[in-house]
Amino acid sequence: MRLAVRRTLTGLPGAGPVLVACSGGADSLALAAATAFVAPRLGRPAGLVTVDHGLQPGSAERAEAVAAWARSAGLDPVEVLPVRVxxxxxxxxxxxxxxxxxxxxxxxxxxxAAGVLLGHTRDDQAETVLLALARGAGPRGLSGMPESRDLDGVSLLRPLLDIPRADTRDACAALGLDPWADPHNADPAYARARVRSDALPALVDALGPGVVANLARTARLLAADNAALAALADAALADVRADGRALSVDGLAGLPAAVRTRVLHTWARELGAAPAALSHSHVAALDALVTDWRGQGPVHLPGGHQVRRQAGHLLP
Known part of the structure; x- marks a missing residue:
């Protein structure tokens, strides 16, 4: 685990601290302990933040306990972040x-901060892929969680995506740490908890222990493919733009379907459609304006936006 953290921190730009997001569970606690060991040896300040969702009795006390441990481990700054859900x-x-x-x-x-470290493991990645499969997600969803992503100018980093969850428990035991077991992680009301307790173990029983690593590898391979398609789509979007915010239908029609649908997805987001609400059906309806035009009316996008076809263009 220390080696995984070292790989993530080595060459990280900026001189600011890294912050470990720690719930007190085995994954994030082991990550915090590894970071407290590695970061000073790389000359990198390291702190910890723990979020109190206020959803369970005693959550504030648990968050303060995590913060107290972090200070004793030499992490600085340390913050408890109460949030309203x-x-x-x-x-x-x-x-x-x-x-x-x-x-x-x-x-x-x-x-x-130069980045925020998150404690997602290889098992979390495998669960994410299974959930994406169940939703009928495309390559973007099946690529799982990225090792790094930018969110509002902040680098979110996942050093443990190649580390089995069992290793984080072993690391805590080796260091004498007592992680907290979040009851939500075993609550069958949550889809991820059901995948964790039932679906993924059933696959391991049926197909062998390599299933978890294979699902995680699938995510990694698809992420690389998706990044290449996204780059092609970005270039194609620039090529098919017409005056203002319109897109050329002829230009779109000449694109491979995998690129065209990504262009339409990106364009819909530019128009103001919220990413979380923008679904496959919305993009398919936009695509039909290009590939299956029968004089149909405008496509309604999330957020009250409309797209219509007129004079060889898609117009917002």
């Missing part, structure tokens, strides 16, 4: 995730 759109998992990332990004900006 109620009233946000979407299900409880999505609302908590949105609140958590908002708090992490704000903390990173306050401390001018």
């Amino acid at each position: 109620d009233g946000r759109p979407g299900g409880p998992e999505a609302a908590a995730r949105e609140a958590r990332y908002e708090a992490l990004v704000a903390a990173a900006h306050r401390h001018h």
Whole structure:
């Protein structure tokens, strides 16, 4: 685990600290301990932030306990970040995730952090791929969680995506750390918990222990393919732009389907369609304006936006 953290931190741009996002569970606690060991040896300041979602009794006390441990381990700065989950759109998992990332990004900006380290493991990646398969996701969804991504100018980094979850528990045991077991992770009301407790173990029983690593590798391979297609789509979008915000139908029609649908997805987001609400059906309807034109009316996108075909162009 220390080697994985070292690989992530080596060559990280900027002189600011890295912040470990730590819930107190085995994955993020082991990551925090590894970072506390590695970062000073690389001359990199390292701190910790723990988010209190306020969803369970005693959550504030647990967050303070995590913060106290972090200070004793030499991490600095250390912050407890209370967030409000109620009233946000979407299900409880999505609302908590949105609140958590908002708090992490704000903390990173306050401390001018070079990045925020997240404790997702290889098992988390395999679960993500299975959930994406169940939703009928395309390559973007099946590519899983990236090792790094930019969110509002903050680098979110996942050093442990090649590390089995069992190794984080072993690391905690070796260091004498007592991780917290979040009951939500075993609550069958949540789809990810059901995948973790039932679906993925059933696949391992049926197909062997290599399933988890193979699913994670699939995500890595698809991520590389998706990045290449995204680059082609970015170039194609520039080529098919007409005056203003319109797109040329002829230009779109000449593109391979995999590139064209990515162009339309990116363009719809430019028009203001929220990424979380923009679905495959919306993009398919836009594509039909190009490839299956029968005089149909405008396509309605999330956020009240409309796209129509007129005089050989797609117009917002």
